[in-house]
Amino acid sequence: MAARVQVPAKAKKGEIVEVRILIQHPMETGYRLDDVGHPIKRNVITLLSCRYNGVEVFRADLSSGIAANPYIQFYTVADRSGEIEFTWIDDEGKPGSERQSIEVAA
Amino acid sequence: MRRLALAALLVAAAAAAQERAIPLEKLKSGSTFLGDDLRSLQDDDFANPGLLWVERGEKLWSEPAGRTKQSCASCHQDARSTMRGVAARYPKIDAESGRLLDLEGRINLCRARRMGAEPFKYESEELLALTAYVARQSKGMPMDVSIRGAARPRFDAGEKAYHLRRGQMNLSCAHCHEANWGKRLLSETISQGHPNGYPVYRMEWQTLGSLERRLRACLSGIRAEMLPYGSPEYLDLELYLAWRAQGLPIETPGVRR
Numbered sequence: 001m002a003a004r005v006q007v008p009a010k011a012k013k014g015e016i017v018e019v020r021i022l023i024q025h026p027m028e029t030g031y032r033l034d035d036v037g038h039p040i041k042r043n044v045i046t047l048l049s050c051r052y053n054g055v056e057v058f059r060a061d062l063s064s065g066i067a068a069n070p071y072i073q074f075y076t077v078a079d080r081s082g083e084i085e086f087t088w089i090d091d092e093g094k095p096g097s098e099r100q101s102i103e104v105a106a
Numbered sequence: 107m108r109r110l111a112l113a114a115l116l117v118a119a120a121a122a123a124q125e126r127a128i129p130l131e132k133l134k135s136g137s138t139f140l141g142d143d144l145r146s147l148q149d150d151d152f153a154n155p156g157l158l159w160v161e162r163g164e165k166l167w168s169e170p171a172g173r174t175k176q177s178c179a180s181c182h183q184d185a186r187s188t189m190r191g192v193a194a195r196y197p198k199i200d201a202e203s204g205r206l207l208d209l210e211g212r213i214n215l216c217r218a219r220r221m222g223a224e225p226f227k228y229e230s231e232e233l234l235a236l237t238a239y240v241a242r243q244s245k246g247m248p249m250d251v252s253i254r255g256a257a258r259p260r261f262d263a264g265e266k267a268y269h270l271r272r273g274q275m276n277l278s279c280a281h282c283h284e285a286n287w288g289k290r291l292l293s294e295t296i297s298q299g300h301p302n303g304y305p306v307y308r309m310e311w312q313t314l315g316s317l318e319r320r321l322r323a324c325l326s327g328i329r330a331e332m333l334p335y336g337s338p339e340y341l342d343l344e345l346y347l348a349w350r351a352q353g354l355p356i357e358t359p360g361v362r363r
Contacts, residue, residue: 002162006152024158026312068312069155 003098005086010103011078019050019058020073021086023096029064043091045070053082078104127284127350128298134287135354136306136362139297144309148361156238156307156359159231159314163239166232172223178236181220185243193241193356194249197345199256206260206341209237210316228335234314238305241358248355249302251348260338264346267339273330279343294363300351301344303360314359317344 006020023045030042042064050058057076076084085099126133137145148154168179182188197208200215207215213236214225226233253261268279282291283299290296304317311319318340322332333339 002158004152004158004161020152022153022155022158024155067309069158071153071155 005098005100007084007100007102013106015078016075017078022071027068045088045090048088050086052084136297139295144361159235159238160242163235166236172221174222176221189240189243193244194247234305238359244356246355248353249351260342264342267343268346273328275328277328301347302351302354303357306360306362308362
């Protein structure tokens with residue numbers, strides 16, 4: 001599954017920066033039926049976590065009712081140069097991750 | 107004599123203007139009928155969900171496939187320059203076979219003819235991704251298909267199909283998209299039905315889809331029989347729609363309701 005992460009490539013120390021992620025995922029609700037009437041098993045991303053140089057700065061518990069290919073954005077404070085890494089896992093136990101580096105000037 | 111020539115010129119200009127189904131100044135892309143939220147999502151170069159497919163298509167572009175172990179890039183090099191403006195001219199007659207092809211058909215023909223690879227299935231992730239990637243290279247360029255020569259009979263058939271009443275509701279495309287665009291249909295505003303954003307990400311589908319899929323949705327909406335994927339009648343319609351939208355900038359990947 002593809003994902004896109006966007007953080008500013010450069011920031012000043014202490015600056016509030018916008019972090020955005022778009023993940024390709026069906027987010028199957030579990031409430032739908034297939035063509036012959038059998039329920040389609042739920043498969044949503046259940047946990048999304050974002051670490052900034054190893055420290056968790058954002059976490060979301062997702063569930064049914066969130067659209068396919070979820071898009072999430074939040075803000076964090078630019079602290080040190082390094083990596084912003086997202087990890088997630090869905091109902092099928094399939095993990096995903098995507099990272100982006102940020103350069104912080106003092 | 108000069109005045110006569112000028113008059114003739116004006117008549118010719120007027121005739122050319124009438125060659126359009128909708129006058130240029132009244133031509134509106136589907137995105138103008140959206141709410142601000144979806145329009146800004148489409149214009150967002152990061153959050154537009156269709157870009158997930160465009161990115162996938164970019165990777166597929168240089169992935170070797172088939173017997174010849176060639177990729178699209180082996181012949182066409184950098185799509186950013188070689189594919190610029192290509193989508194604006196499709197559907198188009200393939201000179202070698204005389205067949206009318208949309209972008210999907212062209213990609214699959216290339217796979218068969220040059221790569222010795224299996225064609226991608228309709229609405230497969232791969233076909234949507236490559237189509238979206240190729241069409242994206244023409245973003246902002248005006249639609250400009252040719253309806254001359256061998257394309258003309260297909261265009262005429264498309265025009266006929268566009269105006270054909272069908273289904274339990276006995277409606278043609280024109281009843282909504284020609285005579286009633288801009289009016290409300292339940293909670294939605296009826297668009298002019300232009301194909302300049304395809305493949306589009308539709309909220310209703312929660313995924314990217316082709317123009318054929320959209321045509322099928324329209325047929326189902328008027329309770330008409332859906333033609334199978336790949337039917338020549340879809341291609342005729344696609345050509346007519348592209349001609350009808352001539353001048354509209356390409357928006358791929360569009361975002362629609």
